[in-house]
Amino acid sequence: MPEESVTSFEELVARLRRIFVNAGASPQQGAAVARVIASGERDGAKSHSVYRVEVCLKSMRAGTVDATAVPELRDDGSPIIRVLGNRGFSCAAFELALPVLAERARQCGLAALVLNDVGHFSALWYEVESVADRGLAGMAMCPSYSAVAPAGGSRPLLGTNPFAFGWPRPDGPPYVFDFATSVAARGEIELRRRAGDPIPEGWAVDADGAPTTDPDAALAGAMLPFGGHKGSAIATMVELLAGALIGDMSSREVLDDLGGTSLVPVHGELILAFDPARFAAGRDADPARQGEALFEAITGQGARLPSMRRYAARERAATQGITLTAEEQAQLNRFEEHGLDALS
Numbered sequence: 497m498p499e500e501s502v503t504s505f506e507e508l509v510a511r512l513r514r515i516f517v518n519a520g521a522s523p524q525q526g527a528a529v530a531r532v533i534a535s536g537e538r539d540g541a542k543s544h545s546v547y548r549v550e551v552c553l554k555s556m557r558a559g560t561v562d563a564t565a566v567p568e569l570r571d572d573g574s575p576i577i578r579v580l581g582n583r584g585f586s587c588a589a590f591e592l593a594l595p596v597l598a599e600r601a602r603q604c605g606l607a608a609l610v611l612n613d614v615g616h617f618s619a620l621w622y623e624v625e626s627v628a629d630r631g632l633a634g635m636a637m638c639p640s641y642s643a644v645a646p647a648g649g650s651r652p653l654l655g656t657n658p659f660a661f662g663w664p665r666p667d668g669p670p671y672v673f674d675f676a677t678s679v680a681a682r683g684e685i686e687l688r689r690r691a692g693d694p695i696p697e698g699w700a701v702d703a704d705g706a707p708t709t710d711p712d713a714a715l716a717g718a719m720l721p722f723g724g725h726k727g728s729a730i731a732t733m734v735e736l737l738a739g740a741l742i743g744d745m746s747s748r749e750v751l752d753d754l755g756g757t758s759l760v761p762v763h764g765e766l767i768l769a770f771d772p773a774r775f776a777a778g779r780d781a782d783p784a785r786q787g788e789a790l791f792e793a794i795t796g797q798g799a800r801l802p803s804m805r806r807y808a809a810r811e812r813a814a815t816q817g818i819t820l821t822a823e824e825q826a827q828l829n830r831f832e833e834h835g836l837d838a839l840s
């Protein structure tokens with residue numbers, strides 16, 4: 497068994513790319529997935545980084561995700577840009593359309609990127625941070641598969657439906673928040689199950705609707721929305737805007753399509769980009785300055801901004817490298833050596 501090891505971001509991207517391409521992914525898909533997974537590991541976003549390699553490869557083996565798919569950009573010059581993902585990974589579809597989304601938002605003030613039929617396993621901060629890095633405010637959302645009971649219910653219906661927001665800052669990385677609309681991401685429960693740890697109270701109910709701290713019972717039962725009826729309503733909005741509105745599947749339909757939650761869900765995603773200069777045009781106002789004043793007031797009370805933990809991890813990774821556990825290292829070695837045959 498190899499020991500804990502340290503790698504650089506660039507080495508990890510290259511290694512993951514090799515693993516995916518050797519397993520049958522096209523260079524376009526493999527490189528995009530590798531960048532997203534390595535970015536998550538670099539940022540200490542453990543629920544959506546290296547541990548997701550296995551489910552991505554399983555989905556490729558099962559044929560539910562087509563890692564050779566060529567995403568197709570549909571751009572009629574309007575503020576709505578579409579990419580047909582053709583069941584490839586969302587990462588490649590997003591990468592293809594990001595420059596067009598940014599250019600259209602600057603041109604029109606507001607632009608929307610619709611991704612259809614994409615395998616989506618990743619965290620949404622990646623999308624909104626990429627938008628904000630181009631000087632634009634961004635929002636992103638997508639369904640997943642039925643795993644969460646609506647407030648007042650006890651059976652899985654809604655997805656863990658992440659929602660993320662990014663705001664560009666003049667002197668540093670953007671303000672970004674990104675969360676599941678369930679109390680925690682399903683990946684957080686899965687990581688605790690693997691570690692043999694209980695989950696906190698209030699995250700889930702078992703198959704009989706009784707509160708549970710047992711990860712297995714939670715995964716077999718229903719997760720709970722964050723903030724009761726408020727999270728439940730936001731998760732419902734995500735189903736509507738990133739499902740029904742864009743002509744794509746709801747979390748319920750995704751679950752029916754896949755027959756379980758052990759593979760990467762395939763559905764749509766909606767990403768919005770706003771140009772602050774255009775929205776504030778004609779006003780005696782400076783959105784950036786106003787934003788900075790708000791952030792200073794928040795941190796001035798001793799509170800931290802979302803993504804500060806992630807950015808601190810990123811800085812550490814730049815100087816000290818990215819640490820992989822012995823288990824992660826062993827698993828990547830197996831995938832690198834045996835490709836899809838290494839899957840259980």
Ligand code: NDP
Nearest residue numbers: 618619620640656658673674675676681802803804805806
């Ligand atoms: P967390 O609850 O861990 O974090 C949510 C957000 O809150 C982060 O931006 C985090 O910043 C911030 N935050 C956490 N604690 C504080 C604090 N004390 N003060 C201020 N901000 C704070 O995330 P979730 O478990 O809800 O989701 C994890 C990930 O799972 C997300 O990235 C999400 O996109 C992903 N996901 C993906 C799904 C998919 O279908 N693809 C489905 C569901 C979730 P920081 O990171 O710096 O701590």
Ligand code: PYC
Nearest residue numbers: 617640656681682683
């Ligand atoms: O962690 O809830 C989750 C999740 C679902 C799909 C991808 N991640």
